[in-house]
Amino acid sequence: MKKTHNLLWALILGLIASCNLTEEIHLMEDGSGKISIHMDGSQFMEFGAEEMANSGEKAVDSIISFKDFLEEHKDSLAQLSAGEQARLKRLEPFSLRMAMDPEKKQMFFDLFRDFKQVGEVNNAFNTFQDASVFGPGAATQNSGAKSPDQATEVSYTFGKNNFKRSVRIVDSLLFQKGVDSLQGAEMFLGGSTYTLRYHFPKRVKSTTLEGAAFSVDGRTLIYEIEMLSWMKDPSLLDLEVVLED
Numbered sequence: 001m002k003k004t005h006n007l008l009w010a011l012i013l014g015l016i017a018s019c020n021l022t023e024e025i026h027l028m029e030d031g032s033g034k035i036s037i038h039m040d041g042s043q044f045m046e047f048g049a050e051e052m053a054n055s056g057e058k059a060v061d062s063i064i065s066f067k068d069f070l071e072e073h074k075d076s077l078a079q080l081s082a083g084e085q086a087r088l089k090r091l092e093p094f095s096l097r098m099a100m101d102p103e104k105k106q107m108f109f110d111l112f113r114d115f116k117q118v119g120e121v122n123n124a125f126n127t128f129q130d131a132s133v134f135g136p137g138a139a140t141q142n143s144g145a146k147s148p149d150q151a152t153e154v155s156y157t158f159g160k161n162n163f164k165r166s167v168r169i170v171d172s173l174l175f176q177k178g179v180d181s182l183q184g185a186e187m188f189l190g191g192s193t194y195t196l197r198y199h200f201p202k203r204v205k206s207t208t209l210e211g212a213a214f215s216v217d218g219r220t221l222i223y224e225i226e227m228l229s230w231m232k233d234p235s236l237l238d239l240e241v242v243l244e245d
Contacts, residue, residue, distance in 0.1 A: 019039050019040055019041040019042075019192060020039070020040045020192060020193045020194075020195070020227075021037070021038070021039050021040075021193070021194045021195070021227070022036075022037075022038040022039075022040075022194075022195040022196075022197055023035075023036075023037055023038075023124070023125065023194070023195070023196050023197070024036045024037075024038060024196075024197040024198070024199075025118070025156075025197075025198050025199065026199045027118065027158060027163065027198070027199065027200050027201060028201055029201040029202070031116070031117050031118060031158055031159065032114070032115060032116050032117070033114070033115060033118060034112065034113070034114050034115070035112065035113060035115065035118075035121045035124050036110055036111070036112040037110070037111045037112070037124055037125055038108065038109070038110045039108060039109045039110075040107075040108045041107040041108060041109070042105060042106050042107055042108070058102075059100065059101040059102070059103065059104075060098065060099065060100050061097075061098075061099040061100075062097070062098055062099075063095055063096065063097045063098075064095065064096045064097075064098070065095050066091040066092055066093075066094050066095065066096070067092050067093070070088060070089075070091070070092055090127050091127060093113045093114075093115075093120075094111055094112065094113045094127065095111075095112060095113065096109060096110065096111050096112075097109070097110040097112070111124070111127070117158075118156040118157070118158045118163075119155070119156060119157060121156065122153070122154060122155045122156060123150070123153050123154055123155075124154070125154060126150045126152075126153070126154075150170070150171070150174075151169060151170065151171045151172075151174040151175035151178060152167050152168065152169050152170060152175065152234050153167065153168050153170050154166070154167045154168075154234075155167075155168070161202065161205075161242060161243040161244070161245065162240065162241070162242055162243070163198070163200065163240070163241040163243070164239070164240045164241075165196075165237065165238060165239050165240075166238050167234045167235050167237065167238055169234075178231070179231070179232055182228065182231060182232065190228075192226070192227035192228070193224050193225065193226060193227055194224070194225055194226075194227055194230040194237065195222065195223065195224040195225075196221065196222070196223045196224075196237060196239075197220065197221070197222050198220065198221045198241070199219060199220045200219050200220070200221070200241065200243055201219070201243070202219065202243040202244050203217065203218035203219055203243065203244045204218055204219065204221055204241055204242070204243060204244075205242045205243055205244045206241075206242045207221065207239060207240065207241045207242070208238075208239050208240045208241075209221070209223055209239040209241075211223065212239075221241065223237070223239075225237065
């Protein structure tokens with residue numbers, strides 16, 4: 001089982017740019033709720049499933065609590081820099097479900113947590129990337145591991161029937177480097193998507209996001225864009241939602 005877990009963790013970063021991502025938020029009227037960053041890597045499995053099956057990898061479906069993980073490896077993690085320890089601390093409220101089945105060519109990851117106010121989960125996607133670096137085995141095998149630098153920050157606000165999601169580029173040079181690296185990757189990223197799926201406590205009155213779809217009861221907003229477009233311009237997922245009174 002440990003071998004399979006380590007393999008899954010090693011694949012996460014490579015999967016991020018070659019799969020379908022869904023950012024899902026359930027909001028309650030008092031501002032509390034739950035967030036989930038779901039990654040479907042089944043598309044990637046079309047290429048690697050046979051090799052994984054031949055290597056003896058078995059199907060796995062498990063949930064990791066980062067609170068338990070950090071406690072279990074606290075002695076090893078204490079050797080990291082203060083900055084790296086702080087980044088790890090951000091993972092503590094999250095849990096991660098990992099599922100892989102080479103025979104069915106299925107793989108997905110789901111990072112999730114509850115929150116009292118949606119601002120508590122700002123930069124949840126960055127946290128997802130941090131999780132990929134500090135997987136099981138990483139803390140004990142390489143105490144010098146370093147989280148990837150992040151070029152953007154995402155923030156959420158909710159109050160008085162108004163919800164807002166906004167992104168800010170915090171490192172323009174790093175961001176441009178990432179955009180430049182996408183040259184020639186169009187075929188590799190073809191078909192990959194980033195989807196927003198937001199569930200509100202009331203019907204949506206209006207939104208700045210043109211082309212968004214809604215559930216029959218008007219309380220769920222769904223919006224999907226191509227992964228490549230999002231990677232080149234993350235502000236495409238900026239939005240403001242006004243709910244009915």
